[in-house]
Amino acid sequence: GVRLVLFDEGTELENEAAVAAVLVPVAVAGAYSYRVPPGMKVRPGSVVRVPLGPREVIGAVWEIETSPRVSRRKLRDILHLYDDVPPLSDDLRRFVDWVAGWTLAAPGMVVRMVLRSEEALKPEPPVSGVRRVEGAQPERMTPARARVLDLMMDGLGWTKSGLAATAGVSSSVVDGLLAQGVLEPVELPATLPPPLPEIDRPAPRLNPAQEEAATQLRAAAGGGFKAFLIDGVTGSGKTEVYFEAVAETIRKGRQALILLPEIALTDQFLDRFERRFGARPAEWHSEVPPRRRARAWRGVATGDVRVVVGARSALFLPFRELGLIVVDEEHDAAYKQDDRVPYSARDMAVVRGHITGFPVVLASATPSVESQVNARQGRYVRLELPERASGAELPEITPIDMRNNGPERGRWLAPALVGEMKAAVEDGAQALLFLNRRGYAPLTLCRTCGYRFQCPNCSTWLVEHRFRGQLQCHHCGHSQPIPHACPSCNATDTLVACGPGVERIAEEVADLLPDARVLVLSSDLPGGQERLKREMKVIEEGGADIVIGTQLVAKGHNFPLMRVVGVVDADLGLAHGDPRAAERTFQLMAQVTGRAGRITGKGKGFLQTYSPDHPVIRALLTGDREAFYDSEIEARRSSRLPPFGRLAALVVSAPDRSEAQAYARALARAAPRAGEVTLLGPAEAALALVRGRHRFRLLVMAPRAFDLQAYLRHWLKAAPAAKGGVRLQVDVDPQSF
Ligand code: ADP
Ligand code: ZN
Numbered sequence: 160g161v162r163l164v165l166f167d168e169g170t171e172l173e174n175e176a177a178v179a180a181v182l183v184p185v186a187v188a189g190a191y192s193y194r195v196p197p198g199m200k201v202r203p204g205s206v207v208r209v210p211l212g213p214r215e216v217i218g219a220v221w222e223i224e225t226s227p228r229v230s231r232r233k234l235r236d237i238l239h240l241y242d243d244v245p246p247l248s249d250d251l252r253r254f255v256d257w258v259a260g261w262t263l264a265a266p267g268m269v270v271r272m273v274l275r276s277e278e279a280l281k282p283e284p285p286v287s288g289v290r291r292v293e294g295a296q297p298e299r300m301t302p303a304r305a306r307v308l309d310l311m312m313d314g315l316g317w318t319k320s321g322l323a324a325t326a327g328v329s330s331s332v333v334d335g336l337l338a339q340g341v342l343e344p345v346e347l348p349a350t351l352p353p354p355l356p357e358i359d360r361p362a363p364r365l366n367p368a369q370e371e372a373a374t375q376l377r378a379a380a381g382g383g384f385k386a387f388l389i390d391g392v393t394g395s396g397k398t399e400v401y402f403e404a405v406a407e408t409i410r411k412g413r414q415a416l417i418l419l420p421e422i423a424l425t426d427q428f429l430d431r432f433e434r435r436f437g438a439r440p441a442e443w444h445s446e447v448p449p450r451r452r453a454r455a456w457r458g459v460a461t462g463d464v465r466v467v468v469g470a471r472s473a474l475f476l477p478f479r480e481l482g483l484i485v486v487d488e489e490h491d492a493a494y495k496q497d498d499r500v501p502y503s504a505r506d507m508a509v510v511r512g513h514i515t516g517f518p519v520v521l522a523s524a525t526p527s528v529e530s531q532v533n534a535r536q537g538r539y540v541r542l543e544l545p546e547r548a549s550g551a552e553l554p555e556i557t558p559i560d561m562r563n564n565g566p567e568r569g570r571w572l573a574p575a576l577v578g579e580m581k582a583a584v585e586d587g588a589q590a591l592l593f594l595n596r597r598g599y600a601p602l603t604l605c606r607t608c609g610y611r612f613q614c615p616n617c618s619t620w621l622v623e624h625r626f627r628g629q630l631q632c633h634h635c636g637h638s639q640p641i642p643h644a645c646p647s648c649n650a651t652d653t654l655v656a657c658g659p660g661v662e663r664i665a666e667e668v669a670d671l672l673p674d675a676r677v678l679v680l681s682s683d684l685p686g687g688q689e690r691l692k693r694e695m696k697v698i699e700e701g702g703a704d705i706v707i708g709t710q711l712v713a714k715g716h717n718f719p720l721m722r723v724v725g726v727v728d729a730d731l732g733l734a735h736g737d738p739r740a741a742e743r744t745f746q747l748m749a750q751v752t753g754r755a756g757r758i759t760g761k762g763k764g765f766l767q768t769y770s771p772d773h774p775v776i777r778a779l780l781t782g783d784r785e786a787f788y789d790s791e792i793e794a795r796r797s798s799r800l801p802p803f804g805r806l807a808a809l810v811v812s813a814p815d816r817s818e819a820q821a822y823a824r825a826l827a828r829a830a831p832r833a834g835e836v837t838l839l840g841p842a843e844a845a846l847a848l849v850r851g852r853h854r855f856r857l858l859v860m861a862p863r864a865f866d867l868q869a870y871l872r873h874w875l876k877a878a879p880a881a882k883g884g885v886r887l888q889v890d891v892d893p894q895s896f
Contacts, residue, residue, distance in 0.1 A: 177195045193209050553753070592724075
C-alpha cells in the first residue's frame with residue numbers, strides 16, 4: 160500500500176512508491192508523472208534528474224500525487240535527487256505558475272529559466288591545501304619556514320600557492336615542510352562564501368529630496384508588498400536612494416536584487432556598489448562565465464549571496480529570502496523578453512514582490528507611460544527627485560532646424576553643432592554624438608540602375624559596415640562582402656551609401672576635427688561586453704574627446720567630462736506607426752541629452768531635426784515633461800490602449816508565405832465571439848520577413864478588466880493546430896502595438 164505522510168515545509172516526506180509530478184523544461188502543458196524510487200525523499204520544489212524520451216533532463220518536483228493519473232507500473236523512475244541544493248521555495252513555485260498563467264507559456268519553459276545553471280547543481284570539487292600538524296616542528300628553522308609557520312598559527316588550511324605567495328617564499332619551502340610532516344594535506348571547501356556587504360559604511364549625505372525618498376524606502380524595507388516609483392531627473396541620485404533600501408533590506412536579514420538593462424551592467428555600476436558596500440554583489444547576466452554563474456545561483460539559493468545585480472533573467476533566481484527588487488531604468492525595452500516565454504521583467508518583478516510580500520522599487524528619469532499611470536492612480540508610491548544631486552543644472556536643449564541650418568550635401572552635422580563640439584574639446588571637455596544606427600549606412604544602392612541591397616532572409620535593407628567591408632542584416636546576421644560592381648547591371652563604381660550610421664559620422668568628425676580623439680561605441684563592435692566596459696572607462700577618465708554611439712551610450716553611465724550632446728537625427732524614431740514610438744523617442748533623447756553636464760551643470764544638448772514643432776521635440780526643448788505625459792496618457796486612454804485596455808499579439812510565421820497567411824486566417828475564424836473583444840488582422844507584421852520566415856499578426860484588444868488569458872486559452876483550444884513549418888507565438892502585453 161501507499162504510505163503518504165505530508166508535513167509542513169522543513170520536514171521530509173516518506174513516500175514509499177509515491178508518484179511525483181515533475182515540471183520538465185519542455186513546451187508541454189503540464190507536469191509529467193514519475194515514480195519516486197524507494198528511499199528517495201522528494202518534496203515539492205525538489206530538483207531532480209528524470210528521463211524524457213531518450214534524454215535525461217533536469218526538472219523540479221511540482222507536487223506529490225496522492226492519486227496518480229497513470230498506473231504506477233507504467234511510470235519511469237526519477238533518476239536522481241539533487242539533495243544538496245535547497246528545493247525551490249513555495250513562493251518561487253507560485254511565481255512560476257503565475258508567469259506561466261499570465262504569458263500562456265508552458266510552465267516547464269518558465270521553470271527552465273529557474274534551473275538555468277546546470278553546473279550549480281553539481282557540488283564544486285574540493286580544493287587541495289595544507290594545514291599545520293599540531294605540535295610538529297621542522298628539523299631546522301629558517302626565516303622562510305618561520306614566515307610560513309607564522310601564517311599557520313590559527314590552524315586553518317591554505318592552498319599551497321596562496322601560502323607561498325602570502326609568506327613571500329618559494330613553493331619548495333612549503334613542499335619541504337610537507338615532506339617533513341610539519342604540514343599535512345587537507346581538503347579545502349571549493350569556495351568561501353562571498354564577503355558580505357557592509358551596510359554601515361558611510362554613505363553620502365543625502366539632500367532633502369533624497370532623504371525623504373530614502374526614509375520612505377527604509378520604512379518599507381523588510382516589510383510587505385508595496386510598489387514605488389523613483390521618478391528623478393538624470394543625475395538626481397536615484398541609485399544613492401535605492402542603495403539605502405538595499406542596505407535596510409540586508410539589515411533586516413533579507414536578500415536584495417537590483418535589475419538593470421543588460422547593457423547598463425557595467426563595471427562602473429559594480430565599482431560604485433563596492434564603494435558603497437565594501438564588497439562586490441553577485442553578477443548575473445548572459446556574459447557571466449558558467450562557473451561564476453553556478454556560484455551565484457548556489458549562493459542565492461543558500462543565502463550566502465545577499466545582493467544580486469543582474470539583467471532581467473535574474474528575476475528567476477531561487478532566492479532563499481528575497482526582500483527587495485529594484486528595477487532601474489524601468490522604462491527600458493530590454494526588460495521585455497520576446498522569444499520563448501515573452502514576459503516583462505518589470506511587471507513580473509512587481510508580481511514576485513506581491514506573491515512573496517516585499518517592496519519593489521522602479522526607478523527612471525523617464526518612466527514608462529504604464530508606470531506613470533500607476534503612480535498617478537496611487538497604485539505605486541511616487542518618490543520625486545526633481546534636481547540633480549550635484550546641484551548642477553539640467554542641460555539646456557537647443558533645436559537645430561535642418562531645413563535652414565543644416566550641413567551641405569553629403570554631410571550630416573550642422574555647422575552650429577560642429578562649432579559647439581570644437582569649443583568643448585578645446586576646453587578639455589567631451590562631446591557625444593548620438594545616432595541609433597549601427598554601421599556606415601543603412602542602405603546601399605546602385606546609382607545607375609537603382610538596385611538596392613536587400614537581405615535574402617528578411618524584409619530589410621542590408622546595412623553597410625565599411626570598417627569591415629561588409630553588408631550586414633541586423634535581423635538575421637546575414638553578411639556579404641561589399642561588391643565592386645552592381646549585381647544587377649554590372650556597372651562598377653556606381654554603388655552609393657545612403658544615409659548615415661555611426662561609422663559614417665565618425666568619418667565626418669575625423670575630417671572636421673582631425674586632432675580629436677574619437678571613439679565609436681556600438682553593440683556590434685568586436686570584443687563584446689569586455690571591450691565595452693574598457694571603453695566606458697576610457698571615456699570616464701577623459702581618454703576620448705568625442706564619442707559617437709548608438710543607444711548604448713544613452714544608458715546609465717556617468718561621464719563627468721561630457722559637456723555637449725548632439726542628437727544627429729532626432730526625427731529617426733518618430734516616423735514609426737507604433738503608438739509607443741513617441742514615448743520611446745522621448746525617453747531615449749531625454750536620457751542621452753541627460754549625459755551632458757552632470758557634474759558641472761554646463762551641459763548642452765542639441766537636437767538636429769526637420770520637425771522642430773513635433774510634440775516630442777517640443778517637450779524636450781521646453782522641459783515640460785508633465786505635458787508630454789499628459790498627452791501620451793490621454794492618447795492611450797482615448798484609443799483604449801494599455802494601460803487603459805489590454806492587448807495580446809498572436810504572431811504566425813512560416814517559411815512559406817501563403818501557409819502562414821492561411822493559418823493566420825484560420826486562427827482568426829476560430830476566435831470566440833465576445834462583445835468586448837476587438838480583433839485586428841491578420842495583417843503582415845511590421846517586419847514581414849525575418850530569418851526566412853514570413854510573419855502575420857493578429858492583435859486582440861480588450862477592456863482592462865477583461866480576462867484576456869481565459870479568452871485566449873479558450874480560443875487556442877478551439878483553433879486548428881499549427882502544422883508543418885507554421886509556428887504560433889502568443890505575446891500578452893506586447894511591446895509594440
Ligand atoms: P541617477 O541614478 O539619478 O542618474 P546617480 O545616483 O547616478 O543619479 O547620481 C549622480 C551623481 O551624483 C553620482 O556621481 C552620485 O555619486 C552623485 N550623488 C548622488 N547623490 C549624492 C549626494 N547626496 N551627495 C553627493 N553626491 C551625490
Ligand atoms: Zn536578414
